[in-house]
Every structure is written in structure tokens, then in C-alpha cells.
Amino acid sequence: MVGASRGEASPGMWRRETGTVVHRSVALPDRAAAPFVITAGFRIPRVPTEWTPHSHPLHELVWVRGGTLTSRVANQVFTVSKGYGLWMPAGVVHAGRATAGALFHDAFFAPDRTPFAFGEPKAIAMTPLLESLLTHLSRTDLDAAARARAEAVVFDVLRPAERQFALQLxxxxxxxxxxxxxxxxxxxxxxxxxxxxxxxxxxxxxxxxxxxxxxxxxxxxxxxxxxxxxxxxxxxxxxxxxxxxxxxxxxxxxxxxxxxxxxxxxxxxxxxxxxxxxxxxxxxxxxxxx
The missing domain is CATH 1.10.10.60 (Homeodomain-like)
Incomplete structure (x- = not known):
């Protein structure tokens, strides 16, 4: 379900820009059901886009280029700017908003095959290597061996950022x-x-x-x-x-x-x-x- 706002307030978040598209349900990527540990992809919202509170059965890592992502989790607001990502553990209810034209990336991780666990949202340092690996994993033509090698390196280099920047409401x-x-x-x-x-x-x-x-x-x-x-x-x-x-x-x-x-x-x-x-x-x- 999608609706367009008229600049109204959004509790616990910045005022919506006029023309914001609001998604009230979130569909996982088609390949999320496939036997992959990591399923990555990207999109470019043409207008400001907001996702109302929801959760996923998979861990999620989101990051943007050329804009920002704001996420509300319980009584915290996370601002994700270029160079950083946000790790959202499976099952955690969150809302989000991306600026128009931002290159919006997301990667979903199968919880039972992810060799680490962050129990709460974490800012992630999006190094050039990590971004390149996740972009590589968004391809649909990788064979199982190539995918397994790339996923193993992702798990080696994915680390929380030194600065965990969240606004406590x-x-x-x-x-x-x-x-x-x-x-x-x-x-x-x-x-x-x-x-x-x-x-x-x-x-x-x-x-x-x-x-x-x-x-x-x-x-x-x-x-x-x-x-x-x-x-x-x-x-x-x-x-x-x-x-x-x-x-x-x-x-x-x-x-x-x-x-x-x-x-x-x-x-x-x-x-x-x-x-x-x-x-x-x-x-x-x-x-x-x-």
C-alpha cells in the first residue's frame, strides 16, 4: 500500500516533504527465499520515500549514496549518511525515510547462517571494500562457489563504525x-x-x-x-x-x-x-x- 503525503508531521521523525511516497508494507527481494546467505540490491527513489513501522525475518544492512536515510527504532532516530550503513537485526520494528534521488542499497542476511549477531541496530562503516563486495553479490549470475567466497570476505570486513550516532528521544x-x-x-x-x-x-x-x-x-x-x-x-x-x-x-x-x-x-x-x-x-x- 502506498500513499502520498502533503508535508504532514510524522511522529518521532522529521516533517515529511511534500510529495513523499509512504510504503505501508515492505516486500523482501525475490531472491531472499533462495539459498543465499546474503541477498543484496539497490534502487533509486525518485521522490522522498518513507516506510512505516515494520520488521523483517532477516537481518538487514542499508546504506545510501547521494543522500541520507533516517530510521526510527523505538525511542531512537538514526541518521545514515554517505560512508555509513545501518544494521537492523531480524525482528526489530523500525521505520525509515530516504531522500529523493539517493542511491538506496540494502542487503539481507539469513540469521541462521550469519556468523555474528548484533543484538541492536548498529552503524556500520561502509568501506570501499565492503560496498564493492555487496555490489558484487547483487549480481544474479554468480555461481555458488564465487558467492560463497564473496560472502566469507563480507563477514570478515563488516564491522560497527567507531561512531554510533543516534538521537535518543x-x-x-x-x-x-x-x-x-x-x-x-x-x-x-x-x-x-x-x-x-x-x-x-x-x-x-x-x-x-x-x-x-x-x-x-x-x-x-x-x-x-x-x-x-x-x-x-x-x-x-x-x-x-x-x-x-x-x-x-x-x-x-x-x-x-x-x-x-x-x-x-x-x-x-x-x-x-x-x-x-x-x-x-x-x-x-x-x-x-x-
Whole structure:
């Protein structure tokens, strides 16, 4: 079942873009029933595409090129940008969204024949070797021996990324309205005191609730949320100045400093590392970000 949105809110996710196609059921690749350990493929969504909550009987690894994928798992939002993938264990309920025109790759792994188990979603380092192997396995003309050799190397090189970047949502009735408002509009600059007044609770209550639910202060959590959103915007080729304005920063330098605090590097350096192996244009170059 597929429907087109009109830009409405999507609980626990960014506001849907107008024209988003929503898939309410997910079909596994035809070859997933074949005697393969790994079944890989790719597609290019021509419009923003969203998958409502679902699960698979197989482990899944997804990654994108030329865009981003956002996934909601319970009370966490994962942002998957170029150079990273997301491992989704079999049976875990998740929702997802891919930007228009992104080259969307997925690979399904038979749980009973996968020689490792990640019990929870994991960011995966999509090295050139791993991407090449999984692209190779998407071919339909491989014989059993060639497939077995490639699968064995995949299992050797598939590793969690050093940075596990997920946004923890509060799931606390006292402050959920703040989280939903900021997901809808990350540029919302209302202070903690203004939110407390609106929600008719004390500043201290808001502060404690954020710390208890997310491990971060309100300011740190909002900053992290904005960086998640920035990854999507920058991956789409939007320049740093426009991104900083979109996210409510007065100056690009303020946004770059916030990005560095969360990611440990500047936007320019982050995307240069990601793009370094294939020469893809760095979408944030030339704006004082190195």
C-alpha cells in the first residue's frame, strides 16, 4: 500500500516533504527465499520515500549514496549518511525515510547462517571494500562457489563504525512536546525557560527530565538534533550558510562550532573524509569549514 503525503508531521521523525511516497508494507527481494546467505540490491527513489513501522525475518544492512536515510527504532532516530550503513537485526520494528534521488542499497542476511549477531541496530562503516563486495553479490549470475567466497570476505570486513550516532528521544510525557516541536522545526529557538512556562512546569523539571531521559541537557540535546538534521541537508548538497540559517544559527561559524562539538570535526572535514575514496563533490566546501 502506498500513499502520498502533503508535508504532514510524522511522529518521532522529521516533517515529511511534500510529495513523499509512504510504503505501508515492505516486500523482501525475490531472491531472499533462495539459498543465499546474503541477498543484496539497490534502487533509486525518485521522490522522498518513507516506510512505516515494520520488521523483517532477516537481518538487514542499508546504506545510501547521494543522500541520507533516517530510521526510527523505538525511542531512537538514526541518521545514515554517505560512508555509513545501518544494521537492523531480524525482528526489530523500525521505520525509515530516504531522500529523493539517493542511491538506496540494502542487503539481507539469513540469521541462521550469519556468523555474528548484533543484538541492536548498529552503524556500520561502509568501506570501499565492503560496498564493492555487496555490489558484487547483487549480481544474479554468480555461481555458488564465487558467492560463497564473496560472502566469507563480507563477514570478515563488516564491522560497527567507531561512531554510533543516534538521537535518543525522551519518551517522557512532560517534555515530549518539546522533542516533537524541534523535530518539526529544528530552528525553534525557544529557551528552556520559555518551554517550561508553556508547559506549566518548572525549569528544574525540564532540566531533570532531559537528563534522565536522554543523558543530555536540553541545550545539548537540541544541538545534537540539529546536527542530525544538518547531515541530511549537507548530504543533499546544501551549502553551510543555508544550513546554518535553516537550523536557526545566526552565523555559519556558530553552526560549524556546534557541529564540531557533536561530531568531533567540522562539516567540511567530515564530508571530505567520507568522499575521499571516490572523488564525489564535497557539498560543504568553500565556506570556512576546514
Amino acid at each position: 525522551p519518551n517522557d510525557a512532560r517534555i515530549d512536546a518539546i522533542a516533537e516541536a524541534l523535530l518539526d522545526d529544528p530552528a525553534d529557538c525557544r529557551s528552556l525557560e520559555e518551554w517550561a512556562l508553556r508547559l506549566r512546569v518548572s525549569d528544574r523539571t525540564v532540566t531533570r527530565a532531559f537528563r534522565r531521559a536522554t543523558g543530555l541537557s536540553f541545550a545539548q540535546w537540541r544541538q545534537t538534533l540539529r546536527v542530525h538534521r544538518a547531515l541530511t541537508l549537507l548530504s543533499e548538497g546544501i551549502d553551510v550558510t543555508t544550513v546554518s540559517e535553516t537550523l536557526g544559527y545566526a552565523q555559519p561559524s556558530s553552526f560549524i562550532a556546534a557541529f564540531r562539538r557533536v561530531m568531533g570535526t567540522t562539516p567540511g572535514a567530515f564530508f571530505q573524509v567520507v568522499d575521499g575514496h571516490d572523488g564525489v563533490r564535497n557539498p560543504v566546501s568553500g565556506v570556512g569549514n576546514s
